Every structure is written in C-alpha cells, then in structure tokens.
Amino acid sequence: MNFAQLSPREQSGIRWALAVLAAAVLWWIAIAPAWQVLQNGQAQASALAQQHAEMLALQAQAQQLQSSTRLGTEAAVQALNSVCAQMGDKVKCSRQAQRMTVDVKGISPQALAQAWTQGRSQAQAVVLESHLQRQGQGWDGQWIWTLPEGKP
Numbered sequence: 001m002n003f004a005q006l007s008p009r010e011q012s013g014i015r016w017a018l019a020v021l022a023a024a025v026l027w028w029i030a031i032a033p034a035w036q037v038l039q040n041g042q043a044q045a046s047a048l049a050q051q052h053a054e055m056l057a058l059q060a061q062a063q064q065l066q067s068s069t070r071l072g073t074e075a076a077v078q079a080l081n082s083v084c085a086q087m088g089d090k091v092k093c094s095r096q097a098q099r100m101t102v103d104v105k106g107i108s109p110q111a112l113a114q115a116w117t118q119g120r121s122q123a124q125a126v127v128l129e130s131h132l133q134r135q136g137q138g139w140d141g142q143w144i145w146t147l148p149e150g151k152p
Contacts, residue, residue: 079123
C-alpha cells in the first residue's frame, strides 16, 4: 500500500506519529545530554575549583619544602631528641647510625600525631617503620626514623 493511497486522516496520523518520533529522537540525542550538562555544570565547576585550590596549596607546600634548608644528621638528632623530651617519660629515643628509634608507652593519639608532625617537619626525618598498638586510651610501640644525611 502506498502513502498516497491512504485516507487524509490516516496520512495525518502517520505524520503526527513521525513528528512525535522525530521529537523523541531529537530529545534523546541532542537536547537531553546538553540539558544534563547544564544541570550538573555548576556542581562540576565548584568541584574543579576546589581541586584546583588543593593543588595550588600542595604546589606551595612543595615549593616551600624545596626551598627549605636541609638539616644535617646531628641537627636532626637534636630536633628529634627535643621532641622526645617535650613528651616526657612516656617516650624514649635512641640512635643507631642514620636511624633514630622512638619507643612510646601509653601516649595519647593527639601527642602521637604532634610528635609525628614535629619529627617530620622539624627534624626532616622520614618514618621507615612503625609498630604501634592501641592500649586502652593510649598507644604503645615504636617507630623508626631515617635521619637526613650529611651536614647542612
């Protein structure tokens, strides 16, 4: 059967059906993806801005670390001993060549975090090993730092 042989009412119905089908395909292929991007664009832009700010902060931190003067081994040992002395009798430090062992007994999580941060930043030492166990409200164990080599 030919389209021209159909009644005007049937031809009109087919045209409307094709128009609706074409509109649905146009929506599905062209408009819906663009609409979704428009809806999610603001959230993605703010997430990217936050990531950019974090990367700039990390860049500034890396540049600061690169420009800081390197400590020698003896200065690092003094800095770690100072950190140990600040924490009292719950901490004991001992040195073996280019390593410093820090033994802790019943230390609070806050003091542990503070000592770790100070050792890393002030002594420029790197944690080589860590063996810690939670005992009640505190932590017991030890960690071993690798000291920077050479003299400043």
